[in-house]
Amino acid sequence: MKELRANALENRLLAALEPSDYALLMPQLRTAYFSQGAVLQEQGAPVAHVYFPMNGLVSLVSIMEDGRAVESAVVGREGAVGAFAGLGPWNAFTRATVQIPATVAVIPTSHFHAAVNRSERIRDLILRYKEALLGQVQQTAACNALHxxxxxxxxxxxxxxxxxxxxxxxxxxxxxxxxxxxxxxxxxxxxxxxxxxxxxxxxxxxxxxxxxxxxxxxxxCECYRTIRRQTERVVPPGPAHLVEFRTAERGDRHFQAKMPYGLVVPDVKAD
Missing domain, CATH: 1.10.10.10 (Winged helix-like DNA-binding domain superfamily/Winged helix DNA-binding domain)
Structure with a gap:
């Protein structure tokens, strides 16, 4: 399997973790590239993976019975798709569709759930992100109706x-x-x-x-600033750190100055 050097911590939610908490996720994190239109999760289906975008954009879309659809939230490098499944079994409320091609860090839900159970800090971060994402959903609904x-x-x-x-x-x-x-x-x-x-x-x-x-x-409209404030309470921009780490895959030492720490993971081809 080809190895790809990727800064998974370009995702701000992952970057907000303490190094010891991130280490719980790192052995199971993989990277994948998804083209425009790819569906990461289907509305009503069990969430099998958690996706942390490093770039690109994912739309969370609500599908009506007659097939009509409208976006209820967007997720980019500030967040994750399927993260609530870390708190327990979870069926997706929305369809998650890649709107702008994205490279993401992916972890199976079972491994993410195990890490959440081992770390109160990860659990707290996911709960706070849940509040921010639900706040975005509510603000978007009001925005679509009023502005x-x-x-x-x-x-x-x-x-x-x-x-x-x-x-x-x-x-x-x-x-x-x-x-x-x-x-x-x-x-x-x-x-x-x-x-x-x-x-x-x-x-x-x-x-x-x-x-x-x-x-x-x-x-x-005001919704842009409201949503941004809600998000930055969970994942505020922080200073870069220089961290030495050893990858589980190769045992190499790397130093990363731009992001809190780097990651070398196998590349996973998207379906």
């Missing part, structure tokens, strides 16, 4: 910028944006054109490029 589409689209774009690792080039179609925001595609096209005319974004077929993030922040 104009232009402000909601601006909120979504700056949120994507933050959670993908400051990516300005977002591979998004108008159809996918319309589904995420619960809007008509023709209306999204009109709003995107207005944002482009204002110099905030550049839109090409299948891609949105953020040109003025500050301008989008000013246009975004």
């Amino acid at each position: 104009p589409l232009e402000a909601r689209l601006a909120r979504w774009l700056v949120q994507a910028f933050d959670r993908t690792g400051d990516a300005r080039d977002l591979p998004l179609t108008q159809e996918s944006i319309a589904q995420m925001l619960g809007a008509r595609r023709t209306t999204v096209t009109f709003i995107a054109r207005r944002l482009q005319d204002a110099g905030l974004i550049s839109y090409r077929r299948g891609r949105i490029i953020i040109l003025d993030k500050v301008g989008l922040e000013h246009l975004a």
